[in-house]
Amino acid sequence: MTRIAVIPGDGIGPEVVEQAVLTLDEFRLGLDFDFLDHVNADTYLRTDVALSDEDVARVASSRSALLGAIGDPRVGSPAYGRGVLLRLRFDLDLYVNYRPAKLLSDRLSPLRRDRARAVDCVVIRENTEGLYTGLGGSLRPGGGHEIALDIDLSTHRGTARVVDHAFSVARREVCMVDKANAVEHGGGLWQRCWRTAAARHPDMATRHMYVDAAAMRMVTDPTTFDVIVTNNSYGDILSDVASAVAGGIGTAASANLNPERGFGLYEPVHGSAPDIAGKQVANPIGAILSAGLLLADLGHTAEAAALRHAVARAVTEGETTPDLGGPLDTRKAGQAVRARL
Incomplete structure (x- = not known):
């Protein structure tokens, strides 16, 4: 049995994770799910512990992990979210944040021009350094x-390895995004690691853009991108822009990876959405597609492809939750995907 740690979390997390797990079960692959239902805001408010050492050990001993969402308006401090999400990323050295963006149906695109709608790119975000180290x-x-100081940390090791990973997954081009014209020291380090990696891959097309120019290009013609690699904060922003032009954040999947260990933490991008929690109107597609990334990284590539195809069919045929124009609740939207497997 392959053990998968599952953290449903807060808000709509349990609702969408339920549909992701049911979809994974449909393939009968012998996955054993270890649910950490206690990792949530209720526990944190009661104990002041976001994620215990024992919880981290349970996740680390699993083959992979699936997470729903973390966040609750009752928690006024960022310590809770950092104590779950960032602790897992840092403690397990999940240095690659992999966020694909692919348009599932033309009707979902906010872009006016037909030619610009064929979004199919990946944002590779450095996940353990940058401004998010605290x-x-x-x-x-x-x-x-008052004086406030946040340090944007970049190391040669951290930068070089995430740039190398971007080249390993690219199909036609790697675009490195920075702001070296204004952020001199960190930008210079990224530039040097970028040039070294590009020299090792002479057959791969490469491009460099400043982050403001990349953001503008993402909303005018995102089809020009294949793989973007950038730092933690720029990647956080650009990946959300990419998900918006590809149909909305409800469909956005992500993976936090340590490629050397072969471990991944998979989660939808949308967050806990407390305003709709418990109403069964949350879109489960982001969680289901995150489960598809998990399948692919476990080596079940045919099943992952079938899952993506089933999602695309359900979206094209309008069998979705209301945010995508459909009439279904969360459970029925998950069932619509599974019916098309």
């Missing part, structure tokens, strides 16, 4: 003389 501090907080 390095920094504040001086004289709460007053008119």
Whole structure:
């Protein structure tokens, strides 16, 4: 049996994860799901512990992990979200954030021109460094003389390995995005690692763009991109833009990977959406497609392809939740995908 850790989490997380797990079960692959139902805001509010050492060990001992969403309006501090998501990324060294964006149906695109709608790209985001390490501090907080400092950390090892991974998954081109014209030191390090990696792949097309220009191109003609590789904060933003032009954040999947270990944490991008939690109107496609990424990384490529095809058919035929124009609730939208497998 292949053990998969499952963290349903908060808000709509349990609702969409349920549909993802049921879809994985449909393939009869002998997956054994280890549910960590207690990892949520209720537990954090009661114990002040976001993720225990024992929880991390359970996830680490699994073959892969599937996560729903983390976040609750009752928690006023970012310590809870950081204590789950960032701790897993940092402790398990999940240094690649892999976010594909592919248009499932023309009717979902907000882009006016037909030619620009064929979105099929991947944003590779460095996942363990950058502005999200928590390095920094504040001086004289709460007053008119307050000083706040957040450090944007880049290392040669961290940058080089994520750039190398981008080349390993690219089909036709790797575009490196930075802001080296304004962020001199970190940008210079990314530039040097980029040039070294590009020299090792002379047959792969390469391109460099500043992040503001890349954001503009993403909303005018996203078809020009194959693989984008960039730092943590730029990748966070660009991947959300990519998901918007590819049909909306409800369909966006992601994987947090350590390619050397072969371990991945898979999660939809949409967050916990507390305003619709418990109403069974949440879109399960992002979670189901994240489960498809899990299947592919486990080596079940035919099953992963079948899952993606079933999702695309359900979307094209309008069997979706209301955010995509369909009439179905969360459970029935999941059933619509499974009926097409």
